[in-house]
Amino acid sequence: xxxxxxxxxxxxxxxxxxxxxxxxxxxxxxxxxxxxxxxxxxxxxxxxxxxxxxxxxxxxxxxxxxxxxxxxxxxxxxxxxxxxxxxxxxxxxxxxxxxxxxxxxxxxxxxxxxxxxxxxxxxxxxxxxxxxxxxxxxxxxxxxxxxxxxxxxxxxxxxxxxxxxxxxxxxxxxxxxxxxxxxxxxxxxxxxxxxxxxxxxxxxxxxxxxxxxxxxxxxxxxxxxxxxxxxxxxxxxxxxxxxxxxxxxxxxxxxxxxxxxxxxxxxxxxxxxxxxxxxxxxxxxxxxxxxxxxxxxxxxxxxxxxxxxxxxxxxxxxxxxxxxxxxxxxxxxxxxxxxxxxxxxxxxxxxxxxxxxxxxxxxxxxxxxxxxxxxxxxx
Amino acid sequence: xxxxxxxxxxxxxxxxxxxxxxxxxxxxxxxxxxxxxxxxxxxxxxxxxxxxxxxxxxxxxxxxxxxxxxxxxxxxxxxxxxxxxxxxxxxxxxxxxxxxxxxxxxxxxxxxxxxxxxxxxxxxxxxxxxxxxxxxxxxxxxxxxxxxxxxxxxxxxxxxxxxxxxxxxxxxxxxxxxxxxxxxxxxxxxxxxxxxxxxxxxxxxxxxxxxxxxxxxxxxxxxxxxxxxxxxxxxxxxxxxxxxxxxxxxxxxxxxxxxxxxxxxxxxxxxxxxxxxxxxxxxxxxxxxxx
Numbered sequence: 001x002x003x004x005x006x007x008x009x010x011x012x013x014x015x016x017x018x019x020x021x022x023x024x025x026x027x028x029x030x031x032x033x034x035x036x037x038x039x040x041x042x043x044x045x046x047x048x049x050x051x052x053x054x055x056x057x058x059x060x061x062x063x064x065x066x067x068x069x070x071x072x073x074x075x076x077x078x079x080x081x082x083x084x085x086x087x088x089x090x091x092x093x094x095x096x097x098x099x100x101x102x103x104x105x106x107x108x109x110x111x112x113x114x115x116x117x118x119x120x121x122x123x124x125x126x127x128x129x130x131x132x133x134x135x136x137x138x139x140x141x142x143x144x145x146x147x148x149x150x151x152x153x154x155x156x157x158x159x160x161x162x163x164x165x166x167x168x169x170x171x172x173x174x175x176x177x178x179x180x181x182x183x184x185x186x187x188x189x190x191x192x193x194x195x196x197x198x199x200x201x202x203x204x205x206x207x208x209x210x211x212x213x214x215x216x217x218x219x220x221x222x223x224x225x226x227x228x229x230x231x232x233x234x235x236x237x238x239x240x241x242x243x244x245x246x247x248x249x250x251x252x253x254x255x256x257x258x259x260x261x262x263x264x265x266x267x268x269x270x271x272x273x274x275x276x277x278x279x280x281x282x283x284x285x286x287x288x289x290x291x292x293x294x295x296x297x298x299x300x301x302x303x304x305x306x307x308x309x310x311x312x313x314x315x316x317x318x319x320x321x322x323x324x325x326x327x328x329x330x331x332x333x334x335x336x337x338x339x340x341x342x343x344x345x346x347x348x349x350x351x352x353x354x355x356x357x358x359x360x361x362x363x364x365x366x367x368x369x370x371x372x373x374x375x376x377x378x379x
Numbered sequence: 380x381x382x383x384x385x386x387x388x389x390x391x392x393x394x395x396x397x398x399x400x401x402x403x404x405x406x407x408x409x410x411x412x413x414x415x416x417x418x419x420x421x422x423x424x425x426x427x428x429x430x431x432x433x434x435x436x437x438x439x440x441x442x443x444x445x446x447x448x449x450x451x452x453x454x455x456x457x458x459x460x461x462x463x464x465x466x467x468x469x470x471x472x473x474x475x476x477x478x479x480x481x482x483x484x485x486x487x488x489x490x491x492x493x494x495x496x497x498x499x500x501x502x503x504x505x506x507x508x509x510x511x512x513x514x515x516x517x518x519x520x521x522x523x524x525x526x527x528x529x530x531x532x533x534x535x536x537x538x539x540x541x542x543x544x545x546x547x548x549x550x551x552x553x554x555x556x557x558x559x560x561x562x563x564x565x566x567x568x569x570x571x572x573x574x575x576x577x578x579x580x581x582x583x584x585x586x587x588x589x590x591x592x593x594x595x596x597x598x599x600x601x602x603x604x605x606x607x608x609x610x611x612x613x614x615x616x617x618x619x620x621x622x623x624x625x626x627x628x629x630x631x632x633x634x635x636x637x638x639x640x641x642x643x644x645x646x647x648x649x650x651x652x653x654x655x656x657x658x659x660x661x662x663x664x665x666x667x668x669x670x
Contacts, residue, residue: 258513266527267503279517
């Protein structure tokens with residue numbers, strides 16, 4: 001895993017939004033270790049060898065018709081397949097490069113004027129043409145991480161239930177229901193959030209928290225308003241649970257029965273056997289986390305409706321906040337001046353980079369935690 | 380159908396019991412006499428009575444009645460799909476984890492009904508080694524060796540180290556891994572992994588060791604090492620080994636049971652099963668006429 005080329009890593013990160021690719025990549029890296037690298041290197045080598053042997057075969061021309069036809073077919077197939085694979089990855093890389101280029105070039109005005117101060121400044125004032133994105137970065141990162149923190153234990157719990165506890169019928173039905181959550185459009189979540197969830201959280205969670213701890217812990221400082229970081233985190237959690245759950249479930253199902261048997265045969269309890277399965281599935285679960293985090297960081301509509309859209313950093317999670325995606329969605333149509341537009345596009349650029357950085361950190365975190373247990377650190 | 384007293388193995392001629400060196404009898408000797416069978420004796424650790432296992436209502440094994448002797452290796456042989464592994468897995472309640480499996484009949488461990496004991500306790504007392512090496516890939520060699528101890532709540536480091544060394548020595552792996560205990564278990568070769576799995580099973584000090592074709596995934600050298608190991612282990616453990624390989628059964632076991640189509644055809648001393656089978660089916664199988 002350590003010597004996986006940067007390219008694959010980077011692509012997997014960028015493509016966090018593209019579930020299929022990411023699942024495949026993570027499953028490969030999870031199950032086969034260095035399989036990815038080996039595979040791609042081999043492909044190159046094999047492709048080279050095929051060309052060479054073609055030339056040799058053409059020169060000697062001694063093979064029987066049957067073998068020639070067979071070989072020719074498989075070689076053409078191989079080459080077409082190889083070309084298609086390369087093309088597919090080039091398309092993806094080109095798209096990312098294109099987006100990056102566009103974002104950078106369109107935000108030149110704002111980059112030139114504010115420089116690094118764009119990231120640290122916390123004033124967002126279109127009238128005075130002064131733009132700082134710090135509140136949005138804070139809102140995006142904190143709401144996503146809070147959403148992930150809420151969703152991860154639940155998702156793993158659901159996946160464990162589906163794989164290790166539930167019977168086949170229950171698993172099928174419950175899996176379907178969980179995955180249906182992923183198919184609900186985010187605006188529907190947002191509307192439900194505004195009318196049902198936000199009042200509930202304000203009354204049943206926010207107010208009691210603010211009353212009890214508001215004075216002593218700044219995290220819960222009141223007064224508890226409805227649209228808040230907490231509301232956004234809860235709605236994000238609901239939205240990423242199906243992603244993390246279904247990936248964790250699939251990876252756990254792929255862990256061979258022999259691992260559970262090995263644990264049971266040593267006199268483990270069910271829970272201890274499940275821990276073995278989870279340890280085996282850790283790379284797949286990481287894949288699920290990265291996909292879920294990607295979704296949470298970029299989520300726009302539902303969050304915009306419940307987060308309160310207030311561009312100030314507040315230490316309390318019961319206060320409104322604002323995310324990068326929300327500010328772009330809310331203000332893009334109103335951005336009349338060139339500088340305003342440029343600043344919003346720069347927010348988009350920062351969002352892309354943030355997604356990168358957060359995913360990278362998540363990877364590093366899980367890697368450094370699991371590495372110790374692999375190396376026998378408990379000894 | 381089989382007579383009950385045919386199924387009970389005897390303890391006759393213990394002094395001439397070094398069947399380990401018994402050559403596999405390839406010559407189809409006609410059955411001559413079966414009059415050596417005696418009543419069961421005290422040395423039977425594990426007995427099964429009228430055991431049956433069914434998966435989703437389809438019977439896999441039925442009417443199995445036999446016993447396994449203390450300090451001896453018993454081989455279960457028979458063609459593929461005859462229920463050898465199913466029988467073995469019934470002994471330590473491994474069928475519990477398969478929802479569709481149903482086990483009937485009785486299994487007695489020192490007179491106690493295994494089916495009514497706590498499954499975790501049963502599996503601690505009856506260890507198991509599987510067909511394919513299945514070390515825990517997320518753990519180091521050391522952690523694998525003591526995984527069973529940790530499952531059972533032992534965390535004292537000095538004890539873990541001691542047991543790890545002891546069981547790795549028993550499984551003849553210590554010399555190869557003593558300098559790399561912290562490396563991942565998957566860095567070992569297949570044969571080493573299987574010996575690690577044996578060490579892992581031995582570390583919890585089971586009374587009985589079940590081995591489900593432990594060498595079928597290994598090369599001849601690793602196989603020889605593991606067979607040697609079985610020889611050493613059977614002085615202190617009761618061993619039940621399922622094998623496809625009749626030469627292996629002849630080499631390592633003191634007693635042999637032959638199964639066919641989910642039923643127990645014949646059990647007895649390995650030497651007499653191989654040289655003097657009482658049933659036609661056994662003879663046909665041993666002489667290679669089918670299976």
